[in-house]
Amino acid sequence: MEQRLEGKASGSRNSSLDFIRVMSMFFVIAVHTSPKPLSWSPTFLTAFQMLLLTCNSNFYMMSGELNLQKRFEGPKDYKDYYVNKGISILFPYLAVTFFLTLWSMVMDGNSFSFLSYGKRVYVDLMEKNGVTHMWFMYPLMGMLLSVPFLSKMLHSMKEYELHLMFGLGICWGIVRVYLTEDLGVGFGYSHWLLDSWLLTFFAGYYSSRVITQKNKRMWYYLGLACLAINLLASCLIPEHYKFSTDLAPAFVIFVMTFYVFLKNEVRITHPLSQKILLFLSKYSFVIYLIHYHVISYITLRIVEVQSPVVSFFSGIGVTFLVSLVLAVILHVCFLNPVQKWLRGVYTRSIR
Numbered sequence: 001m002e003q004r005l006e007g008k009a010s011g012s013r014n015s016s017l018d019f020i021r022v023m024s025m026f027f028v029i030a031v032h033t034s035p036k037p038l039s040w041s042p043t044f045l046t047a048f049q050m051l052l053l054t055c056n057s058n059f060y061m062m063s064g065e066l067n068l069q070k071r072f073e074g075p076k077d078y079k080d081y082y083v084n085k086g087i088s089i090l091f092p093y094l095a096v097t098f099f100l101t102l103w104s105m106v107m108d109g110n111s112f113s114f115l116s117y118g119k120r121v122y123v124d125l126m127e128k129n130g131v132t133h134m135w136f137m138y139p140l141m142g143m144l145l146s147v148p149f150l151s152k153m154l155h156s157m158k159e160y161e162l163h164l165m166f167g168l169g170i171c172w173g174i175v176r177v178y179l180t181e182d183l184g185v186g187f188g189y190s191h192w193l194l195d196s197w198l199l200t201f202f203a204g205y206y207s208s209r210v211i212t213q214k215n216k217r218m219w220y221y222l223g224l225a226c227l228a229i230n231l232l233a234s235c236l237i238p239e240h241y242k243f244s245t246d247l248a249p250a251f252v253i254f255v256m257t258f259y260v261f262l263k264n265e266v267r268i269t270h271p272l273s274q275k276i277l278l279f280l281s282k283y284s285f286v287i288y289l290i291h292y293h294v295i296s297y298i299t300l301r302i303v304e305v306q307s308p309v310v311s312f313f314s315g316i317g318v319t320f321l322v323s324l325v326l327a328v329i330l331h332v333c334f335l336n337p338v339q340k341w342l343r344g345v346y347t348r349s350i351r
Contacts, residue, residue, distance in 0.1 A: 027055035057255035061204030068205035223257025
């Protein structure tokens, strides 16, 4: 059997994944921080934005890899999975939405009543979060709900079937993006299994199974070629090259190989560095959820617009520090105690 790429030895925590989480967290903050450095250069700005927006794909691929590797053999496996995701993902998302909605109402000077607050929270959860940075949660919920069934299917597939599935997904994207949307033609076909972000979610699992020590260089070169195609098309024909930082097939292949490169070639071995990454990654999800409000209501009032470089990096710094403090407070005072209690209730219920 070919040796698979491993970020860390089996049985130990993968610090490379913590590094990707933390790096992507900073990239998310940077995406929403303006002005960008060297914004006078369209070429640099295009390349810089393309790098920063790998954060979305990194999160989806990591979630796909870690969750689709799980095996589901009996009813308890399904129950354990859904309860765990409800406690670790859904509960913080709900709790933070309640917090952010109240924050927005207070800062915007809206009249408050429990009825108006409850209605606005519900609308935010069902719709309005999708037009902010939290759009990311909407596809993720569907993906996580589908994991047990996708996992059963993928684990039973041979490697050539995975290649075929990924190839069909790329071909679907070529038609959907390059041969229709980029040409100003609508694309009416739908319901392909790996349409949209599901292909990126699958790519995390796919890459973990098919990219090996033996073939990794080929994949890295392919990723670089796709990056060059994506950059050139974005700079030369931007009006005819859409989805260059999310669903364009060249970008999908680039970010998949970039993710694999970071996971397996960036070695974090210093104990202190590992502890720092572990600490920051623990709060990265909540920081992601709250950072936009921090930018809107705090950072913009603190950071003075000076040179773009100074404003950009000071803005990221302020947003990160304030978001981290708020995330720690939310975790220590509310999220962790409730999650611990919920896990205890579930553990007692299955004895």
